[in-house]
Amino acid sequence: MAGYDPSAFPAVAVTVDLVVLTVRNGALCVLVVRRGEDPFAGREALPGGFVRPDEDLLAAAARELAEETGLAPGTAHLEQLASYGAPDRDPRMRVVTVAHLALVADPPDPQAGTDAAAARWAPVDEVLPGLAFDHDRVLRDGVDRARAKLEYTALAASFCRAGFTVAELRRVYEAVWGRPLDPRNFHRKVTSAAGFLEATGETTTRDGGRPAQLYRRGPATLLHPPLLRADS
Amino acid sequence: MAGYDPSAFPAVAVTVDLVVLTVRNGALCVLVVRRGEDPFAGREALPGGFVRPDEDLLAAAARELAEETGLAPGTAHLEQLASYGAPDRDPRMRVVTVAHLALVADPPDPQAGTDAAAARWAPVDEVLPGLAFDHDRVLRDGVDRARAKLEYTALAASFCRAGFTVAELRRVYEAVWGRPLDPRNFHRKVTSAAGFLEATGETTTRDGGRPAQLYRRGPATLLHPPLLRADS
DNA sequence: GGATGTTGTCGTCGGACTGACGATAAGCGT
DNA sequence: ACGCTTATCGTCAGTCCGACGACAACATCC
Numbered sequence: 171m172a173g174y175d176p177s178a179f180p181a182v183a184v185t186v187d188l189v190v191l192t193v194r195n196g197a198l199c200v201l202v203v204r205r206g207e208d209p210f211a212g213r214e215a216l217p218g219g220f221v222r223p224d225e226d227l228l229a230a231a232a233r234e235l236a237e238e239t240g241l242a243p244g245t246a247h248l249e250q251l252a253s254y255g256a257p258d259r260d261p262r263m264r265v266v267t268v269a270h271l272a273l274v275a276d277p278p279d280p281q282a283g284t285d286a287a288a289a290r291w292a293p294v295d296e297v298l299p300g301l302a303f304d305h306d307r308v309l310r311d312g313v314d315r316a317r318a319k320l321e322y323t324a325l326a327a328s329f330c331r332a333g334f335t336v337a338e339l340r341r342v343y344e345a346v347w348g349r350p351l352d353p354r355n356f357h358r359k360v361t362s363a364a365g366f367l368e369a370t371g372e373t374t375t376r377d378g379g380r381p382a383q384l385y386r387r388g389p390a391t392l393l394h395p396p397l398l399r400a401d402s
Numbered sequence: 403m404a405g406y407d408p409s410a411f412p413a414v415a416v417t418v419d420l421v422v423l424t425v426r427n428g429a430l431c432v433l434v435v436r437r438g439e440d441p442f443a444g445r446e447a448l449p450g451g452f453v454r455p456d457e458d459l460l461a462a463a464a465r466e467l468a469e470e471t472g473l474a475p476g477t478a479h480l481e482q483l484a485s486y487g488a489p490d491r492d493p494r495m496r497v498v499t500v501a502h503l504a505l506v507a508d509p510p511d512p513q514a515g516t517d518a519a520a521a522r523w524a525p526v527d528e529v530l531p532g533l534a535f536d537h538d539r540v541l542r543d544g545v546d547r548a549r550a551k552l553e554y555t556a557l558a559a560s561f562c563r564a565g566f567t568v569a570e571l572r573r574v575y576e577a578v579w580g581r582p583l584d585p586r587n588f589h590r591k592v593t594s595a596a597g598f599l600e601a602t603g604e605t606t607t608r609d610g611g612r613p614a615q616l617y618r619r620g621p622a623t624l625l626h627p628p629l630l631r632a633d634s
Numbered sequence: 635g636g637a638t639g640t641t642g643t644c645g646t647c648g649g650a651c652t653g654a655c656g657a658t659a660a661g662c663g664t
Numbered sequence: 665a666c667g668c669t670t671a672t673c674g675t676c677a678g679t680c681c682g683a684c685g686a687c688a689a690c691a692t693c694c
Contacts, residue, residue, distance in 0.1 A: 182453070223496065358672090373661095377671090380661050585642075607689095
């Protein structure tokens with residue numbers, strides 16, 4: 171950070187890209203948009219856009235997320251993922267992108283969006299590999315982060331609507347980790363982790379069978395003890 | 403990522419900043435440089451610099467690390483930490499910085515460096531708070547990352563020279579976590595974690611007392627089982 | 635050379651947690 | 665009433681953990 175002359179350095183464009191994940195009927199899905207222009211015209215890519223002059227990085231990501239999904243800001247979990255800046259990652263010019271990871275519950279089908287007419291929720295395995303730019307890598311990093319975070323944080327509840335059952339939460343874990351879990355052990359661990367779940371007192375039979383307790387997410391953000399996946 | 407006109411967006415400068423950590427006589431230390439110019443003239447800051455036109459982000463960080471510490475490239479662990487881009491974080495212009503975290507063992511005292519004449523290794527608690535720009539935040543995030551990564555990765559060995567003892571490794575954990583550990587339990591866990599340590603067969607008495615086995619780091623990068631700190 | 639101190643290494647023990655299950659509860663449709 | 669489905673509670677053996685005791689192998693000082 172010694173003295174510098176800004177004009178001596180080439181213009182760099184800074185964008186935010188979004189890895190927006192959700193769980194839809196048992197599959198981990200990501201929001202992708204089909205590109206209309208070169209480069210990579212016709213290919214699918216992660217949504218994203220430029221950071222505006224007076225906007226913080228996270229604010230830019232939140233704005234893009236709202237634009238792209240139609241969800242009210244603050245509804246979803248959003249965190250910075252990583253930055254990607256290989257010199258040739260965009261053939262037009264030097265673009266450094268700050269990727270963000272978003273987890274949303276129950277998203278509406280994208281269609282009313284402004285220029286997001288070509289957006290869709292796609293199972294992760296379906297679009298991988300094949301995304302534009304270095305977005306395969308970005309998506310993989312995002313999925314890895316989500317998998318890891320489910321282990322030791324209460325983040326999985328971000329994939330669930332307000333009142334959810336233990337079984338619904340379990341299906342989230344199974345979709346993200348891609349592995350079946352024992353319902354009885356999962357129930358024990360999740361209900362005994364302090365601050366993870368709060369019972370609402372209501373029940374539902376929307377999954378059939380015996381009525382299940384409805385929960386909302388508790389105050390805890392870190393899980394003690396963590397919910398480890400078996401060593402794979 | 404819809405169509406865009408690069409000239410419609412203001413120039414953004416992209417830099418890399420470095421959180422370089424090491425352990426020196428029981429204290430977690432960070433490399434800081436004293437600024438000679440405004441803004442923040444006279445204050446200490448994390449080392450960093452511009453990303454060059456044809457340089458990847460990690461490559462820029464590696465170059466800065468070599469320049470600043472005099473260490474041969476590839477000697478230390480280096481990973482991306484996070485990006486910081488608040489619009490007013492640098493009063494001169496819009497600067498987005500991609501912070502990186504480096505862990506080094508046994509660093510030389512900085513002095514021969516080019517413009518790093520004012521660089522020093524300072525205990526983390528000594529410089530915090532008080533760094534220039536948003537570097538307090540960056541340093542805190544780096545320390546948090548290091549603390550977390552010691553739990554479930556074999557990264558602590560990056561703080562040790564080639565042949566190290568279990569006690570030296572333990573002192574690394576104690577310095578980073580700021581908490582004493584039981585030598586006997588630590589020894590058991592660390593030597594039974596598959597792939598973490600490889601005995602060299604040699605011994606040393608450099609810490610006094612009974613001669614201790616010398617180890618080099620094993621092939622494992624993730625620890626099974628993890629080395630959890632007690633719930634705090 | 636023996637006492638003493640220092641550090642490294644191995645064991646033991648009770649408690650907590652885990653995965654693999656069995657058993658029971660409480661709805662639904664027929 | 666009967667079976668089907670899902671939820672929830674228990675049991676049991678194995679594993680891991682922290683707290684600690686015991687011993688081993690050096691250096692130093694008398």
